[in-house]
Amino acid sequence: MQKLIVISDLHGAFDNLEKVLKYAIETKQNILFCGDVIGYPNEEDIPGDKNKKEQLILFKQYAKKQWKTFVEVxxxxxxxxxxxxxxxxxxxxxxxxxxxxxNNFNVEANxxxxxxxxxxxxGGADYIVSFLRRWGYVRNISLKNLRTNCDIFISHEPVFGxxxxxxxxIIGGGKIIVFPMKKDxxxxKKLAPDDSLVDLLIDIGDLEKEDLKKKKQSDKEQKIIDFLxxxxxxxxxxxxxxxxxxxKFIENNKKIKLFVAGHIHSEQSATEVRTMAKIKPGETIYTTLVLNPGPLMEGNFAEVEISKRKVRFVGFGKIE
Incomplete structure (x- = not known):
């Protein structure tokens, strides 16, 4: 059986997408994509001196450009x-x-x-950052809405465990800091329990170097900085x-051979999950291969051969 490429969490890294598409042509593979096309805007895309309404308008314009580029690539x-x-x-x-x-099919719709x-x-997830709530894909999953008669199931959110x-x-007030990437x-892992997180927080953007030098005008802002x-x-x-x-969905389904998901940027994993569905005497014990390919924005993806239950995690160093 032909292998398939699995990708997730592009987040605007269209050069990486193009590399994978070229590799797919060279190796005669098709692609499973777990979602998240839109990237993270920078100060040039959405200036910090704009008010919230203006920032929302600019973000929508930014997202439209991102989606247009995605389609073109x-x-x-x-x-x-x-x-x-x-x-x-x-x-x-x-x-x-x-x-x-x-050439890109929405398998949730059809x-x-x-x-x-x-x-x-x-697709989608049950949580999204506040500025995206008006437009991003927020949903709660129910078993009745999940198609069971499938061999391959693509999800954005991962399976528990x-x-x-x-x-x-947890910062408080519903706010959290997430360490999103594998490198983070x-x-x-290299830090001792009592080591400071300041350098890492600066690296992931939750602290600015300037925050360490001068006091903020707002007591609330300064309180958060002191906490960090x-x-x-x-x-x-x-x-x-x-x-x-x-x-529960995959454990009670005897048909799904491959379940792919992303959303969590820090994980690359492949695990065989045994079905808990009732098996008739003499019937094969079914398993589902559950795969997170890692974020394509960091150059990570996977190749899978379903019939042999073989997975290979790939980085750009191996295909350039």
Missing amino acids: CEKYPQVQIFSVLGNYDFKSFVKDKKFAK SKNIQNLKICGC YGDISSFI IEAL KNLKKKDVQQTHIGKHILK
Whole structure:
């Protein structure tokens, strides 16, 4: 059986997408995409001196440009079929029909078949940062809305307990700091429990170097900065943030051979999950391969051969 490429969490890294599409042509593979096209705007895209209303307008303009670029890059490589769902950063309003592009199919809207395998999906997430709540794809998953008659299932959110560990600090008032990338987790591992997190917080953008030099005019802002400056590694918490309902979904399904998901940028994992569904005497014990390919924005993706249960995690150093 032909292999498939699995990608997730593009977040505006269109050069990386183009590299993967070229690699897909060279190796004659098609692609499964777990969503999150839209990237993270910088100060040039959305100046900090704009008011909230102006920032929202600018973000929507930024997202439209990102989606347009995504479609253009996909359609440059019509030989590659892409089977996708939306991420929580993606705007449902940008999707006019059952395709994201001419060769990119929305399998949440309409299941597709490839290599005699049926592909279904479920996009979005139950949480999104505040400035995206008006447009991003926020949803709660229910079992009745998940198609069970599938061989391959593409999700944006991960399954509880599989490729879903998140490292974070609770600030208060509903705000948290998340250490989103694998490199951040590696940096955390090198620290002793009482080591300061200041350098890491600056690296991921939750602190600015200027914040360490001068007092803020606002007492509230200064209180948060003082809190961040005093954080230590031992203050970081870890938990599984995947969906219990997705775990139940695959454990009670004898048909799904491959379940792919992203959303958690710090994880790359592949695990075989045994079905808990009732098995008739003499019937094969079924397993589902649960895979998180890692974020494409960091150059991570995976190749999977379903029939052999083989997964290979790939980085750009291996395909350039």
